[in-house]
Amino acid sequence: MKRDLSDSAATSFFPAVAFAAALAFSPLAIGAAPVVRIDGSSTVYPITEAVAQDFQRAKLHEVHVNIGVSGTSAGFAKFCRGETDVSNASRPILKKEMDECAKAGVRFYEMPIAYDALTVVVNPQNTFVNSLSVAELRKLWEPGAKGRINTWKDLNPAWPAQKINLYAPGADSGTFESFTEVVVGASKSSRSDVNTAEDHAVLAQRIADDKDALGYLSLDYYVENEKKLKAVAISDGKDAVLPTVANIRNGSYQPLSRPVFLYVNEKSLEKPAVKDFIDFCMKNAARLVVEANYLPLPARAYGENLERVTARKVGSVYGGENKARPRPEDMRKLLEALMHGS
Structure with a gap:
């Protein structure tokens, strides 16, 4: 289960507000606790x-962690x-973002943290869509599909002439x-006639409320809502594969598996609270x-993230592009490049 930082489910939608409230009512005066x-x-x-949550408990709430959710x-x-x-990112940093950081004098460490799977889902009342090919997804989502692919029958002649309502994360989302x-x-x-939401939890609920819905979101939000969503198996020239941990691990869920990251400001690591948080x-x-419903990297990978800090290996191995889709067995090469690259 996903755990909430203030032990109240309602605050999962407003994490920054929840943290501010917790600090305001703590024995510590505002400004006294490192953030x-x-x-x-x-x-x-x-x-x-x-x-x-675990870090703050370990620190007896003498350090405060403020998490916002504005999109990658x-x-x-x-x-x-x-x-x-620290910046949470569901894709590698882009060249234009690297340039902005450089202009501001912000040097950073790129830390792979987990593996995720982009999960295509429909409403459980949909009994005919069990799998889709990447080609069908492209046909449905490309800009030219607006006004042309409006019903399930438009996508596949064997399916009913029911309207498709599309749902997706917002434009700021990685x-x-x-x-x-x-x-x-x-x-x-992407086609423009799509219902969007930056918060994947909101997205999941909207799909669950619409029997004609199809959308995509992160694996965790599907797992958290699997009783009210139906995952669609994806094929890319081979048999259709569901987004399970086993299929992500063995590399068969392609091409929608991806690494996700933390980016850490080098200067921020001079603050004991930030350094302790990253170490923890x-x-x-x-x-x-695993508790957050993602696939962990090989155990050694997390130690290598810290070793790169010691070695001052800043920057990104992706070269400012969002094109790398390494399978789990290829992550070792990525980690070696991060560790030993310039």
Whole structure:
């Protein structure tokens, strides 16, 4: 189960507000407790949420962790302005974002934290869509599909002539960027007649409430709502595969598997609270990533993240592109590049 930082489910939608309220009513005066500032991806939020809860307990709440959920792109904008210590990201940092960080003098460490799967879902009342090919997804989501692919029959002649209502994360979401990159072939290229929400929990509920819905979201939010959503198996020239942990681990759920990241401001690590948080995160990530319904990296990977800090290996191995889709067995090469690259 996803755990909430204030032990109240309602605050999962307003994490920054919840933290501020908790601090206001704590024995510590405002400003007295060190604060770790995090923002960015709603996909990665459940992981940092779980880490923050355990970390604050371990620190007897003498350190405060403030997590916002503005989406990967908006999170990077704040990060590159120096407004946050850590940026949650469901895709690699882009060249233009790297340039903004460089202009502001923000150097960073790129830390893979888990594996996720973009999960295509329909309403459980939909009994005829059990699998889709990547080609069918492209046909449905590409910009030219607006006004042309409006019903299930338009997509597959064997299906009924019922309207399709599409749902997706908002334009600031790394999930949106990753999905469009992989499926359509260009980041942020999508038909415009789509219902959007930055919060994946809101997205899941809207799909659950609409019998004609089809959408996509992060694996965690599907797992949290699997009683009211139906996952669709995906084929890419081979047999259709469901987004299960086993299929992500063995590399068969392609091309919608992806690594997700933390980006850490190098200067922020001079603050004891931030350094302690990152140390705690990497030493406990294998357990907490599983609790957050994601697939952990190999155990050694988290130690290598910390070793890169010691070695001052800053920057990104992706070269500012969101094109890398390494399978779990290829993650070792990625980690070696992160560790030993310049």
